[in-house]
Amino acid sequence: MTHNIPTRNSNHWRTCRSIGVAVLMFGSLSEAAYADESGVSYWLPGRFSSLAAVPQVPGWSGAAVYYHTSVGASGGVAAAREIQIGRIPGTVSVNLNANLNAQADLVLLNPTYTFATPVLGGQLAIGVTGLFGRASTSIDGTLTTLVGPLATTRTGSISDSLTSVGDLYPQATLKWNAGVHNFMTYVTGDIPVGAYDPTRLSNLGIGHAAIDGGGGYTYFNPAAGHEFSAVAGFTYNFKNHDTNYQNGIDFHIDWGASQFLSKQVFVGLVGYGYQQVTDDFGQHPILGGFRSRVFGIGPQIGYLFPVGDMQGYLNLKGYGEFAAENRPAGWNTWLTFSISPMAPTSTVTPTRRIVSK
Template identity: 85%
Template sequence: MVLLGWMSEAAYADESGVSYWLPGRFSSLAATPGVPGWSMAEVYYHTSVSAFGAAAAAREVQIGRFPATVNVDLNLRLNAQADLVLLNPTYTFATPVLGGQLAIGMTGLFGRSSADLNGTLTTGFGPFAATRMGSFGDSITSVGDLYPQLTLKWNAGVHNFMTYVTGDVPVGAYDPNRLANLGIGHGAIDGGGGYTYFNPQAGHEFSAVAGFTYNFKNNDTQYQNGTDFHVDWGASQFLSKQVFVGLVGYAYQQITDDAGQHPILGGFRSRVVGVGPQVGFLFPVGDMQGYLNLKGYGEFAAENRPAGWNTWLTFSISPIAPTGTVTPTRRIVTK
């Protein structure tokens, strides 16, 4: 199942620790073809993260508008939370394209993001110094950016392959002087490919999807995030035709420097790794198929970005597979 989601700006990173790509977007059965027709996925996403040092000070530098020649002491802590609801309508075409199955979709989100900074920020210019102490916070409840996606998938028995392209249309709530946002303030394009091994007889499944993100310049701040690389994976065991359990994980690494950052931040390349459990359940909804999935990630090895934990609760409804096909979260014709 492709689990779609984007975090609020308050929690994830390149500029001020904020990236377009939300790690964990793909997981188990990501590359398996679907059943032609309309489907709808709804995701409730919660995250709680924190950051210290440069990842926290970067946000203060952005909203405080400190000149590039000012030195900054990084004695700060950032805490952020978000509760988001995402809607992802998708249409899967019946006519093959390049021998594969084409699907297009659009994701939008609504929710609440909050963040607060605590500690001290000392700035110096020549013999002069100024210190900002204490704490301040911000929150917003609004809509986020739009995220179109196109996928092309192929099936060869237990082997499934995919390629995808997606991106950010920056129409969500965003203010460069605000601590918490639901938009990122700039466009982005992301593309990559994936593989799923699924053996319905044994119930074994493993998926991995990798991609790169190119970020366009934020015209409000004249800041441009570097290029990002990411890998999402999921492994599961079907306990029956309706229930599976397993593990999910991701790795995210920025591979080129940001442009337009404060000199003390350097290239400000961000990194994080996450892993956690998942459980999925399939059930009929009239003449459609329902799917419920719960997964969670604990993060570690973070650099220049907040880290913590996040959970995804996904409900989707889609056309049911014809008789004679296997019906996991993405339907596959057995051979």
């Protein structure tokens, strides 16, 4: 059995640089990610993964992502959603024994331009992500409200679904390469132009602006085929003027580890951690600070291939979530297809051939 293991100056190395933009997991899906107000956060855990900090080949690139999630929660998260849509008055005490279930099937489109001229010694890229798709949410159970000495109990279910477009998510990255070490910084945010109504259970916009920034690192040794990436950042959420609610500050870290089996195929693991670090403002007293947390981990596989004179890339990854607080948890999958400029062949050197015995 033989493996073509790429060297640092090989075509494979330059190809991986060209697809880096595709494996930055783009826009943050409000109804697919739950935390903060009514369990919905701006940041979508899993947005970044393998090769996140590797520079790309300059020029235009584009990516499309199909994203599916299925999550559930009970208690305070279900109560928060009913409070938001006005089913529970903010002036009463409540005891909710209910379950919330949500699903989303979304498509994200992400054009990006990578500049050839260095900025601060690094490579600048700018892009924007838009999304469209369908989200559905349901709550069922028993609600008891207390107003003074009077108690009212209601049993039943409510549900809602929406097919529309979401917010816009601009992003800028700056990346540096030093041998097998790659570094990046980024800034992104939310422009709240998507479908949003505070009285609906399901939305594809979050109803407020947000700004997020952070940094990351990728170790990539093409000679051995080893790769590891980690990107961490903080989100500042602006006030939702429809609900007079402001989410706290969120911390998140995404990571990916992979092994290239050949010049075209790699396999590995991906994961994330998400922790809200300051309290929300404007929440119902029963929710307290409503700080949220979740962790996720799962497998991934990637495949590189030529598309005419461009470079194509496919990636499939999935996460199972655990240790969630004040946030629905479940599982989610990402299927990414991207196309980007092919590395110049004039700089390609032959790959080293390793024979396994």
